[in-house]
Amino acid sequence: MNYKRLLVLALASLLAVAVLGVPAQAQDKIEIRFVHIFGGQQDSRAQVVQAIADAFMAQNPNITVTVSSTSTDYVELFNNALLAAEQGQAPHIVQVEDSLIQLATDSDFFHLISDIATPEQLATLDDLLPTVRAYYTLNGKLVGMPWNASNPILYYNRDMFEAAGLDPDAPPQTFAEVLETCEKIMAQREALRITACINFPISSWFAEQWLAMQNALFVNNDNGRSARATEVFFTSPEMLRIAQFYRDMREKGYYTYTGRVNDYNGEGITFLSKRTAMTISSTAGLTLFQNFSRAQGFQLGTAPLITPGADADNGVTVGGGSVWVTKGHSDAETKAAVDFIFFLTSTENDITWHKGSGYFPIRQSSIEQLRAEGWFDQNPPFAIAVNQLLQSRGNVANAGFVVGPSAEVRDALMKGLQSIVDGGESPEAAMAAAKQAADRALAEYNAVVGN
Amino acid sequence: MGRDERLQTFSVRLITAFVALFAAWFILSEREGLLRLLTWLLQGFAAAPRSIEALISYYLSLPAAPLLLSLGVGGATGGLASYLIGRAAQRNGQRAPNLPRGVALGAGIGMLGAQIAAAATQHCTYRAEAAFAEVLLGALLTILTALAVLVPLWTLLLGRRRVEQAESGYFRNRWLPYALLAPSLLSLIVFLYYPSVQMFNLSLMARRFPIRTERFVCLGNYISLLNDVIYQNSLLTTFVITVFVVAGSMATALAIAVLASQKVRGAGVYRTLLIFPFALSPVVSAAVFQAMFREGGSGLINYLLDLTLGVQPAWLRDAVLARFVVVFAAIWNILGFNIIFYIAGLQNVPRDLQEAAAIDGANRVQRFFRVVLPMLAPYTFFLLVTNVTYAFYGIYGAIDMLTQGGPPLGAAGQLGGATNMLIYKLYDDAFRPGAPIGSAAAQAVYLFSIVAVLTVLQFRTLERNITYGG
Numbered sequence: 060m061n062y063k064r065l066l067v068l069a070l071a072s073l074l075a076v077a078v079l080g081v082p083a084q085a086q087d088k089i090e091i092r093f094v095h096i097f098g099g100q101q102d103s104r105a106q107v108v109q110a111i112a113d114a115f116m117a118q119n120p121n122i123t124v125t126v127s128s129t130s131t132d133y134v135e136l137f138n139n140a141l142l143a144a145e146q147g148q149a150p151h152i153v154q155v156e157d158s159l160i161q162l163a164t165d166s167d168f169f170h171l172i173s174d175i176a177t178p179e180q181l182a183t184l185d186d187l188l189p190t191v192r193a194y195y196t197l198n199g200k201l202v203g204m205p206w207n208a209s210n211p212i213l214y215y216n217r218d219m220f221e222a223a224g225l226d227p228d229a230p231p232q233t234f235a236e237v238l239e240t241c242e243k244i245m246a247q248r249e250a251l252r253i254t255a256c257i258n259f260p261i262s263s264w265f266a267e268q269w270l271a272m273q274n275a276l277f278v279n280n281d282n283g284r285s286a287r288a289t290e291v292f293f294t295s296p297e298m299l300r301i302a303q304f305y306r307d308m309r310e311k312g313y314y315t316y317t318g319r320v321n322d323y324n325g326e327g328i329t330f331l332s333k334r335t336a337m338t339i340s341s342t343a344g345l346t347l348f349q350n351f352s353r354a355q356g357f358q359l360g361t362a363p364l365i366t367p368g369a370d371a372d373n374g375v376t377v378g379g380g381s382v383w384v385t386k387g388h389s390d391a392e393t394k395a396a397v398d399f400i401f402f403l404t405s406t407e408n409d410i411t412w413h414k415g416s417g418y419f420p421i422r423q424s425s426i427e428q429l430r431a432e433g434w435f436d437q438n439p440p441f442a443i444a445v446n447q448l449l450q451s452r453g454n455v456a457n458a459g460f461v462v463g464p465s466a467e468v469r470d471a472l473m474k475g476l477q478s479i480v481d482g483g484e485s486p487e488a489a490m491a492a493a494k495q496a497a498d499r500a501l502a503e504y505n506a507v508v509g510n
Numbered sequence: 511m512g513r514d515e516r517l518q519t520f521s522v523r524l525i526t527a528f529v530a531l532f533a534a535w536f537i538l539s540e541r542e543g544l545l546r547l548l549t550w551l552l553q554g555f556a557a558a559p560r561s562i563e564a565l566i567s568y569y570l571s572l573p574a575a576p577l578l579l580s581l582g583v584g585g586a587t588g589g590l591a592s593y594l595i596g597r598a599a600q601r602n603g604q605r606a607p608n609l610p611r612g613v614a615l616g617a618g619i620g621m622l623g624a625q626i627a628a629a630a631t632q633h634c635t636y637r638a639e640a641a642f643a644e645v646l647l648g649a650l651l652t653i654l655t656a657l658a659v660l661v662p663l664w665t666l667l668l669g670r671r672r673v674e675q676a677e678s679g680y681f682r683n684r685w686l687p688y689a690l691l692a693p694s695l696l697s698l699i700v701f702l703y704y705p706s707v708q709m710f711n712l713s714l715m716a717r718r719f720p721i722r723t724e725r726f727v728c729l730g731n732y733i734s735l736l737n738d739v740i741y742q743n744s745l746l747t748t749f750v751i752t753v754f755v756v757a758g759s760m761a762t763a764l765a766i767a768v769l770a771s772q773k774v775r776g777a778g779v780y781r782t783l784l785i786f787p788f789a790l791s792p793v794v795s796a797a798v799f800q801a802m803f804r805e806g807g808s809g810l811i812n813y814l815l816d817l818t819l820g821v822q823p824a825w826l827r828d829a830v831l832a833r834f835v836v837v838f839a840a841i842w843n844i845l846g847f848n849i850i851f852y853i854a855g856l857q858n859v860p861r862d863l864q865e866a867a868a869i870d871g872a873n874r875v876q877r878f879f880r881v882v883l884p885m886l887a888p889y890t891f892f893l894l895v896t897n898v899t900y901a902f903y904g905i906y907g908a909i910d911m912l913t914q915g916g917p918p919l920g921a922a923g924q925l926g927g928a929t930n931m932l933i934y935k936l937y938d939d940a941f942r943p944g945a946p947i948g949s950a951a952a953q954a955v956y957l958f959s960i961v962a963v964l965t966v967l968q969f970r971t972l973e974r975n976i977t978y979g980g
Contacts, residue, residue, distance in 0.1 A: 138941060
């Protein structure tokens with residue numbers, strides 16, 4: 060039948076057109092892709108990033124920066140990017156969470172910043188806050204470019220403090236003071252209609268902060284920075300002091316959480332729906348907390364993160380994310396990507412980012428300029444986070460820990476804390492078991508990766 | 511040409527034109543992806559000679575002992591199994607080939623079949639340094655692959671004679687059926703068979719995603735899972751939760767379906783409303799449950815309980831209650847699916863049978879249990895198989911939203927988690943940074959084997975007792 064042949068011919072020629080007719084890409088136009096986690100529906104931070112990218116494109120007309128968010132979760136974003144990289148489709152710039160830096164370095168999918176930046180660009184790194192720089196430095200090299208940095212602070216309900224006869228201008232500063240404050244607040248439990256005094260996620264991040272404050276290490280070999288870590292220090296007296304805090308709060312019924320670990324959103328809802336008087340969360344959520352507390356009709360108080368005790372004065376570590384350049388692109392594209400991340404973290408854009416997101420500035424020059432503007436006087440809660448970090452003594456303890464299987468190590472610690480809070484385990488037993496699981500993960504990882 | 515014939519030709523042309531248009535649109539809009547698929551397939555074909563070369567050089571360098579051992583195990587399996595099957599066939603008076611020849615053929619094919627597993631594992635389970643458990647597991651694997659290759663042979667030799675061509679429909683053009691099958695086969699190869707093979711290879715490696723270095727560990731991942739108390743407890747938890755989910759969802763669905771089948775005003779509306787939970791994705795329905803059971807005071811249920819009774823059970827933090835919540839959420843999600851089938855089944859129960867039973871003096875309860883329920887057996891069986899599969903594979907979304915596998919059992923969860931089902935543990939292990947993906951792949955193989963064995967068991971034991979009407 061003729062018409063059948065005609066059909067086959069037509070389809071075949073279409074296929075040929077499709078295969079051969081893919082338009083040739085313009086050579087002089089450089090296109091780079093940047094993926095980040097701020098893709099939530101009402102996440103205004105994505106617009107801040109887009110505005111910075113637009114400014115970059117205006118300065119460099121031959122470069123197109125496509126900003127997108129493939130996931131709102133750091134881990135998923137990282138996995139997506141690396142799976143794409145295995146197929147040769149890697150985005151040029153990937154936002155990487157703090158704890159993933161060892162894995163990102165080991166994966167060999169990324170250029171290290173110190174290896175690819177120009178001397179002029181490298182010179183600007185001296186301007187980075189020392190603690191921030193230390194966190195992202197491995198073996199003397201800046202591995203990823205710090206970008207969105209945050210740390211935890213204490214949020215509290217000033218109205219409840221007043222109702223319980225406490226001074227809302229003197230929030231608790233230490234574990235012991237939290238217990239004292241909670242005793243008074245829980246005495247008013249019926250009147251305040253609260254379920255517990257304080258809630259915060261069961262998260263490894265806070266324990267890491269409290270260890271750093273006590274100038275204690277999380278893992279051996281200088282927090283994994285002088286050599287690969289082989290052992291976690293979960294049974295150290297400093298860690299047991301933290302575990303005991305969870306134990307004390309459980310025994311007295313002061314503490315609650317949503318039943319899921321690391322549930323920052325859920326814990327925020329508990330606090331903002333006035334079911335507790337205090338919570339601990341990241342500074343990155345400051346704007347959200349301010350808006351919602353206004354909507355809920357209560358006065359929000361903010362204070363520095365509580366410390367294990369007056370003696371724990373070593374300061375906090377940096378959390379948040381950094382931006383990394385992936386391998387496997389043309390030189391022109393790689394250069395454009397590096398230029399973009401230095402533009403993204405320049406003093407001017409650092410300030411824009413801080414004001415638009417709540418993440419704190421990472422450059423000394425940004426802080427000076429913000430101070431000169433009087434920004435911190437108008438926005439005292441932002442000053443808390445920045446001061447907290449500036450007071451940090453730069454040493455190995457608050458440089459933060461680096462290990463390859465950080466997800467498993469953190470998971471082990473969280474399960475340990477969870478079994479203290481829910482299972483009634485003793486801090487010693489729980490931390491010993493957590494250490495065992497974490498050490499096994501380290502050994503398995505090191506066996507695969509080698510040294 | 512008659513009118514009908516012309517109409518038929520016209521509709522055939524119309525359909526062909528639509529298919530052609532769709533194909534053209536698809537090819538044009540997906541050209542880049544298709545091009546990559548094509549290159550990938552071509553590369554696969556191009557690599558074939560090299561793979562064969564590598565296989566030959568592998569066998570040339572293989573020491574004699576492991577090769578002979580694997581040939582022996584495969585040959586013995588094939589020979590013995592063929593002998594038993596052949597004897598049974600002869601006793602039943604079936605048309606069977608010459609027994610000694612069949613055994614020899616079976617042994618030969620068993621040897622070859624055994625090499626599939628043996629070569630994939632690099633004969634590591636037949637080497638002197640293999641652990642005892644590895645040797646056992648390796649022999650089991652060899653026997654299974656030998657049998658898998660032999661089954662088609664027996665079907666050919668002992669199966670019924672082919673249906674006469676004229677009786678069934680057939681294609682005039684001998685290539686047309688293959689062309690029509692090609693898209694399905696291609697997607698099966700690309701998305702199912704090839705990944706399965708890759709996953710099995712991965713399960714023999716110690717690898718951490720995304721690090722590219724990997725180390726061959728033979729069946730080490732499988733062995734350490736067997737010895738892992740967390741994995742053992744996860745298996746136990748899976749069975750417990752599965753039993754409750756399957757029993758609960760099927761019993762509830764049957765009860766609701768019976769009620770919804772009553773002739774009442776607006777029955778259609780009720781049925782639609784009853785079925786809709788199935789339309790929600792597991793994660794969405796789990797999010798609803800999370801909002802209800804969340805602790806810390808912001809969960810709906812505890813808020814109401816606190817207001818009325820003054821109690822706040824630890825729904826997600828108590829091992830028993832957490833299991834209950836997960837089971838509840840899983841049942842709610844699959845309920846609509848079961849109800850659809852039971853309503854359809856109830857409509858197919860013949861009225862006259864029930865009337866006959868009623869005339870014989872059976873009351874409503876007796877009619878339900880003696881007439882309706884047995885008539886529903888095919889539906890029940892189908893739902894049992896799908897619900898077991900659902901319970902094994904489909905609940906990880908709910909667990910991730912509600913408990914993340916917790917609450918931990920023992921200090922720091924050293925005994926596992928109360929709701930850490932196999933599928934969640936697999937998901938958790940496979941999709942985290944630095945994931946031990948070799949072990950996760952081994953877990954996937956185990957999970958698949960368990961579900962496969964369960965399904966076969968159900969078909970073997972239950973389906974025999976079911977009559978499909980007629």
